[in-house]
Amino acid sequence: MADPHPNTRLEAFCDGVFAIALTLLIIDIKVPTAEGIGSTRELWLALKRLGPSIFAFILSFAVILITWVNHHRFFRQVNKSSPSFVYANGLLLLTVVFMPFPTAMLGEYLMTDHAAPAVVTYNAVTVVQAIAWILVARSARRLTKDEKAAALIRDGNRNGYMAVVVYSLLALLAFWFPLTIAIVTTLLWAYWLVFSLQAE
């Protein structure tokens, strides 16, 4: 089979995983069960208590969407494939697929006295994701379409090392200041979103 572009199926597979991980986030926002609700006012209060879950849902939705956009841009520079490239992508997908777990942790514990494990877990996953990006970029070195693309990827890789350091620091500080770190993490991703919006 004369495949015009060897990454078409890998791209489609990754897109599928991104799309499903994004959509699965919703199943952790649980509707309050009718048994526990005595009045309409109580239902409004129960909805209000879902606040942290909805915040976590929107944050993770944005994180996965930004990651997908970066993935999309990255793949435009690459026009060959290799086994190590495929498996490095696999590791990246593993961290994306894992996102619903720290998201649900955040929703359940952010506004309680036990927020630290939730925020640490959330940032730890982004550390592993940053490492996966480095492996993807390294394995793509000889797969770029031209020299300009190779330079772009080398630049991105440098930011990748930076990201590992920053997210590790955030994960570490979250042991003591979970709420502050949750806010910093959110602002960081908001910044990434704005940055990504102005790119190209």
Next chain:
Amino acid sequence: MADPHPNTRLEAFCDGVFAIALTLLIIDIKVPTAEGIGSTRELWLALKRLGPSIFAFILSFAVILITWVNHHRFFRQVNKSSPSFVYANGLLLLTVVFMPFPTAMLGEYLMTDHAAPAVVTYNAVTVVQAIAWILVARSARRLTKDEKAAALIRDGNRNGYMAVVVYSLLALLAFWFPLTIAIVTTLLWAYWLVFSLQAE
């Protein structure tokens, strides 16, 4: 990589999200557990109590399907991409992915005395969706394939502002008349379905 059409991967990604959001609606129709069932008659009654859930499932299935058809038609007018277009689409997808939550709310509370929060939430999500459509249309202004396509999108945008006003009004009125508004909402989408069937 010489991409013949820059939106192919964005389209495929959106389609994936639409398809999964549609399919996930089913997981909120819970089978009555065998423990609570003493006779076959009781099981029939338990199935009958699923009525509101099945109604909400069909309504949201129709809403997402119509949104997908509109999305499909919209993308045929566009043959370029931009970061703001991608993220405006991301916001639209967020409202689609969120649909299972108000759907489950409707299934749980529509036939109770506490229907208001469910119907308000449902219509509030459609308000955000209408706003997302406006942002998608605005960001697509310079991405259309020709002048006729641009005019089509400008017309659609005008309807978009109308939709925001109408759905906001419905969401507001649902605080006092939830059941009536649920019926009006259903009829409105039924009208959209018939309208969409006769289009083209």
Next chain:
Amino acid sequence: MADPHPNTRLEAFCDGVFAIALTLLIIDIKVPTAEGIGSTRELWLALKRLGPSIFAFILSFAVILITWVNHHRFFRQVNKSSPSFVYANGLLLLTVVFMPFPTAMLGEYLMTDHAAPAVVTYNAVTVVQAIAWILVARSARRLTKDEKAAALIRDGNRNGYMAVVVYSLLALLAFWFPLTIAIVTTLLWAYWLVFSLQAE
């Protein structure tokens, strides 16, 4: 955008829905919780009690797979689109997406004294699916690629009316003889599988 084939995106969307509906079937096979298990022997017995759920999973997997194969064959005859064709496909997808519910019903109640509602529901969904096929075929009348394709679809349509009658009869008889009808239904789909294997 010069779309070479107007149904590419509809096909991809339908494939996504088929693939997800197929995969979601697994979430109704619940692992026995460790709390209720006192010995390894008890765990084996708990696994054995999952028998009806696993049977229902395999049956519905086969039903959706056969439906996908038929859908795939059908679409090869069609090379145009229309709004009514898209929405008739939507109704077909609704019945596919709904499958996990009667499947879980079958798993929960097949081996109890209350099997009738489960088997009736299962066959009722196949009745609606057969009706959806008729609507898909009718709406595709003027969309076929040539006269031979149109004749093929007319023939299939005749079988469709037959299917509505047969499944309705099975659904009706399941009120009194649920187990027998479950076996007949299984054999019928096994026959369809063998028939489909020898086709082409």
Next chain:
Amino acid sequence: MADPHPNTRLEAFCDGVFAIALTLLIIDIKVPTAEGIGSTRELWLALKRLGPSIFAFILSFAVILITWVNHHRFFRQVNKSSPSFVYANGLLLLTVVFMPFPTAMLGEYLMTDHAAPAVVTYNAVTVVQAIAWILVARSARRLTKDEKAAALIRDGNRNGYMAVVVYSLLALLAFWFPLTIAIVTTLLWAYWLVFSLQAE
């Protein structure tokens, strides 16, 4: 419709199923509910108890990813289709879709006294998967693009018979030595991963 490559839609369908099965693995890693947690220390301990679930998640993620890579490589040798090829692929997908169940079993029971049923089930599914691969390879005999591809598939088929024997033996031994077999299974898949990384 002049389909340039008859397996495009089958490939896309399989990719969808692989991607969803991969992503659904996460829903069996349950967040500890806030009610049972009295102190932050207790939450850390609850997270630690998720160890087996996270191990099982990563193992199954790797198994499905490797299977997808093999599937991808296999399909590059094939450029025709047949009903038996489609249904043999269907059986392979059934074993992939089933993976979340033995994965959840492993997570729930691996570190308890009742690990045997979990490990036996896990390896039994891989036995059925190896059989499905043999059927896929057999049905693809006359569908290969050239003689070299046919030879490649015949070689793979020989390994397939080997795999059935080895996995059956592992499943059998897991009745008595579940933990040892869990470790051997993990090492075996780690070996496959390294082997697959060096291929091509």
